[in-house]
Amino acid sequence: MKELNAKSAIITGASRGIGAATAREFAELGVNVLLVARTLSETEAIAAEIRNHGGKAEAIACDVSSYSDVAAAIERCKSAFGSVDILVNNAGLIEPIARLGDSDPEEWAHVVDVNYKGVYYGLRAAIPVMAAQGAGVIVNISSGAATSALEGWSHYCSTKAAVLLLTQCVHKEYADLGIRIVGLSPGTVATQMQIAIKASGINPVSQLDPSIHIQPHNVARAIAWLCTQEAAGHDGTDFSLGTDEGRRRAGLAD
Ligand code: NAP
Numbered sequence: 001m002k003e004l005n006a007k008s009a010i011i012t013g014a015s016r017g018i019g020a021a022t023a024r025e026f027a028e029l030g031v032n033v034l035l036v037a038r039t040l041s042e043t044e045a046i047a048a049e050i051r052n053h054g055g056k057a058e059a060i061a062c063d064v065s066s067y068s069d070v071a072a073a074i075e076r077c078k079s080a081f082g083s084v085d086i087l088v089n090n091a092g093l094i095e096p097i098a099r100l101g102d103s104d105p106e107e108w109a110h111v112v113d114v115n116y117k118g119v120y121y122g123l124r125a126a127i128p129v130m131a132a133q134g135a136g137v138i139v140n141i142s143s144g145a146a147t148s149a150l151e152g153w154s155h156y157c158s159t160k161a162a163v164l165l166l167t168q169c170v171h172k173e174y175a176d177l178g179i180r181i182v183g184l185s186p187g188t189v190a191t192q193m194q195i196a197i198k199a200s201g202i203n204p205v206s207q208l209d210p211s212i213h214i215q216p217h218n219v220a221r222a223i224a225w226l227c228t229q230e231a232a233g234h235d236g237t238d239f240s241l242g243t244d245e246g247r248r249r250a251g252l253a254d
Helices: 017-028 042-052 067-081 106-131 153-178 194-200 216-226 229-234 242-247
Strands: 007-011 032-037 058-062 086-089 136-141 179-185 238-241
Touching: 007 017, 007 067, 007 194, 017 032, 017 042, 017 086, 017 216, 032 042, 032 067, 042 058, 067 106, 086 106, 106 136, 106 153, 106 179, 136 153, 136 216, 153 179, 179 216, 179 229, 194 242, 216 242
Parallel strands: 007 032, 007 086, 032 058, 086 136, 136 179, 179 238
Antiparallel strands: none
């Protein structure tokens, strides 16, 4: 992972869960990190913790469903650290979980704005900067839900499926310009999102024993590995941590 030292990364959804763990993992590897989420108090506290350990970190309030917020975050990374080498499109929502006939149209559409349009906004703002640099890596956090239908998750499954197609399209368009893009399907992860899923009681994922969930710091290590050249063979795909083989390839012991 030495090749990541002194690179600059933006991580969306960095106030907790997978995004917060990724910010800490990247900082350990010497990556300068810009933490992005709506809750600035949370991201600023993590950035301060990283700075106290000698790392370089900043935080910015950003709602990924707003293109101007996302474009401002990309600009901030460039002005603070000099480049945008890595973008982790991680911010995501699953709530409210409901069968379609019970769903609230505005809330359903809001999940589209965050999970799908938010990823497009990140790509749209970062790609011209990365193309000018001649290099960059984008990791889109996907899900097994991108390819599996689950009751109560029509908003979540369909937005994750759309993001998988975005990953594939952008890989075709920009691989030749040195921009790497890859999806990560992390399996079930011990975060706030799984607590909400369990509380819903709606589909088989809500019945899983929490002890089987992967820990966020392991997902973070896999994200860092995907940013290295060793993982470049997976570009344009969703790499899955849901199998023993995937975890072994990503260098995870458990
Ligand atoms: P989480 O603990 O609920 O964290 C979600 C993060 O997204 C928070 O930092 C939240 O921060 C941020 N966020 C939500 N709406 C946002 C918005 N409009 N603008 C900016 N940030 C926003 O969830 P997680 O489990 O870490 O999930 C991270 C990603 O992994 C998601 O894309 C999720 O779909 C994916 N994933 C998770 C699992 C799992 O089992 N946990 C499995 C597969 C995939 P604020 O509320 O402060 O904005």
